[in-house]
Amino acid sequence: MEAVIVEMNRILVAAVLAIVFAIVFMNVVGRYGFSHSYxxxxxxxxHLMILGAFAGAGLALREGRLVAIVAVVDMVPAALARPIRWIIVAIMFAFMATMMWLGIRFVEFGWSKQTMSTGMSxxxxYLSIPIGxxxxxxQLLFFARRFVAEDFDVDGSDLDAGVASGRATDTEA
Incomplete structure (x- = not known):
């Protein structure tokens, strides 16, 4: 299950970035090659870049790209490291759950209004916020136990190997 979700998340981010590249490239060629742009x-x-950033945040977490999450832990004695790691996980969870809830409220607020250029709702x-x-x-639920146990590499290779091998995760244990 974890491998499927991770792969779908990666495909979403890659597709969003590919679409951004394609439409911007098309517009540049149109503007400078044919004197016409959209x-x-x-x-x-x-809007797509915002979706890509929000959707990619969980992948950055699991791949150890959020380096600040271990900065405090590295400065304390080993006996305090595990409780601090659980506190970090709890803070991240509370913050993102609050952001998701506020994002849903933001979507509801903006649903009846239109964007300037496209005229869509x-x-x-705004769905980028709760989706991301x-x-x-x-991703945090998959990552939490390994983060607290320090069972991951900063470059994320150990996490991907664990997903590929079917190693038990928080949701399966």
């Missing part, structure tokens, strides 16, 4: 591209690219791009925070929470 007004909606800037808005769409901005503002609630649609939800993905982060799922």
């Amino acid at each position: 007004a909606w591209v800037e808005e769409a690219a901005r 503002r609630g649609i791009p 925070c939800g993905l982060f929470l799922v």
Whole structure:
């Protein structure tokens, strides 16, 4: 289950970034090659980049790209490290759960309003917040036990190997 979710998350981020690249490239070629550009591209690219950033945050967590999560732990005695790691996990969970809840409220608030260039509901791009925070929470649940036990490499290779080999995770144990 973890491997499927991680792979779907990676595909989502890659697809979003590929779409951003394609539409921006198309617009640059159109503007400088044919003296024609599309007004909606800037808005769409901005919204998609926000989705990519939110959706990629959980992947950055699991791959050890959020280096600040271990900075405090490295400064304390070993006996305090494990409780501090659990506190860090709890703070991250509480923060992202709050962000997800507020993101849902933001989507509801913006649903009846339209964006400037595309005229679509503002609630649609605002969905990036609860979707990204939800993905982060799922990745955090997979990551928490390994983080507390210090059973991961900073580059994330151990985590991916654990996913590929089917090693038990928090949700399976």
